Amino acid sequence: MGLEFIPIFKEWADEYDETVAGHDPEYADVFLGYEEMLKMITEKSGQTVLEFGSGTGNLTLALLNAGKDVYPVEPSVEMRALAQSKPELATVEFLAGDMENFPLPNRNIDTIAANFVFHHLNGIEKKRALKKYAALLPQGGKVIIGDTMFVSQLRFDAIITAAIAAGKQTLASDLQREYYPLLPDLENYFHEAGFAVKFWQINTFAWIAEAVKK
Template identity: 55%
Template sequence: MGLEFMPIFEEWASDYDNEVNGGNPEYREVFAGYWRILEEITTLSGEIVLEFGSGTGNLTEKLLAAGKTVYPVEPSQEMLNIAQQKSALKDVPFLAGDMEAFPVLPEKIDTIVSNLVFHHLTASEKERAIHRYNQLLPIGGKIIFGDTMFLSKKGYNEIVAAEKAHNRTELAADLEREYYPLIPELEAYFSTNGFQTSFRQMNRFVWLVVAEKSTEVEK
């Protein structure tokens, strides 16, 4: 899953927490309301949570503070090193892996979460991952993802053009390089794999998708 982006994860690790707090003007709109989005994911989550792309541990910390049992999965050792330096996370057993390849969990989960991670999967990887998540969750279990996504290809093209026009070249390059989903396509993936979904826009780039499992699907 998206391991071709590992050099970017490693490069961003040392500055990530500064970025999410608005330290880079080029990405300020992407991270607008970042902490509110994490709070919303935490509030909507159940009790036993599988977290993908835990990164520097910001969402992990919020989930734990809310009394959740959390299994955080992260492929970047640089990100993990920073997370484990935080006092609230130093004893957390982070798992090495990604959204497709991760260890067998010791107990049943009721929620799968991530923030700004799912777009690293290709379209076929997204659909395959959602199918697998159906197998992991009970009826009523939820997938809660915050991520950059777009309503249409036209809307995506307009935003890329606007970023280039404002000389936000690094952000424009990210938008063209990574696999940002279109909401109608993502909704179809979830529906095909037994989930009912709702989408809510959180800032100019990021939407929150809540997908609740309503049907078992064949393995």
């Protein structure tokens, strides 16, 4: 499940924090407002958070600084090592796993969160994962996802065309390779899994979905 992208994580690990900080021109627009996304996801999260795709630990740290109990799950050995090399995260246990196969926390959770991760799942995997999350969460529990999403296929295609025209071939290839969701599809997936969902747009690419279990 999305593990075909592990080699990309390995290559990207050392530059990830620089990229999300806006220092890579190809991805600057994608990560515009990144800190705002971390803040918004943190504010919308409950007390006990299962975090998927914790990467270099940016959302993990934001959640911990807000007093949350966090169980970060990350498939990439390199990303886990980088996260744990940060002094403020040195004592945090970053669990090996992915969005479908993961160790269960030793306590009940009220939130599942992920930032720039969900696009690694294809449509079937997204639906399957959300149903699994629904089984783990109590009524009123949340799934909060920050990611690149698009309002329609027409808009998605236009963004790819614009990236190619601007010479951003790496970005264009990324958009064509991964499974970036359309909002109507993601809304349907959430509804099928028993969630009510709202969306907030952060920039041209990024949105936050807040889904509450009915």
